[in-house]
Amino acid sequence: MSTIKALILDFDGTILDTETAWYEAFREAYLEHEVELTLDMYGKCIGTSSHVFDPYEYLITELKIPLDRESFRQGVHDRHTQKMAHEGIRPGILDYLETAKGLGLRIGLASSSRRAWVDMYLAQLGIGDYFETIRTAEDVAVVKPHPELYELALKDLGVQPDEAIAIEDSPNGARAAAAAGMHYIVVPNPVTKFLSFDGEPRTVGTLAELSLQALLEGVEGK
Incomplete structure (x- = not known):
């Protein structure tokens, strides 16, 4: 039985649902x-x-469609920005942060x-x-599903893997938490709920x- 001392949260799709907007933006651009x-792809x-x-x-490398890379990228980003204008912090996140504190x-x-992306939205929220x-x-050197991101965060917080809970939304994130030896809970968003988790x-x-x-009682009671 372990005593939980820390929470480590994923960002995209977990704290703020940026993932659905990205998928929709790419899907529209592909169409x-x-x-x-x-979604599988x-x-x-x-x-x-x-x-x-x-x-x-x-589209360029696999399907050989002659696109201007920069204009395609900018178009997807513009769509994403428009969709994110109406997106807020996911339900329950603020309560978890307040309670944990x-x-x-x-x-x-x-x-x-990347850090600038995360910092931008954390500031907005x-x-x-x-x-x-x-x-x-x-x-x-390698992002999720490799556990290094979680291993560094655990080290920073001075806690052991079994003393922390990760909060994730994606299969790759869940794999990273599991590989780090952590407890974890999955809170899928409208896109990731259709993906297959280990x-x-x-x-x-x-x-x-x-x-x-x-959640703490459930984990600590194991």
């Missing part, structure tokens, strides 16, 4: 070239880098995205001060459905 971007790059599937390059838990963030450590793509992880629709206290 302009009469190509269907399936796009899901390979969620929560990790684009080394397995690069949605910016696929009140309980004296250490709080970290581990994201496969006004929640950056909750995190004692933030580890992003620039800090590691094993049978504890899953909730949103964190508003499960209090942090109840």
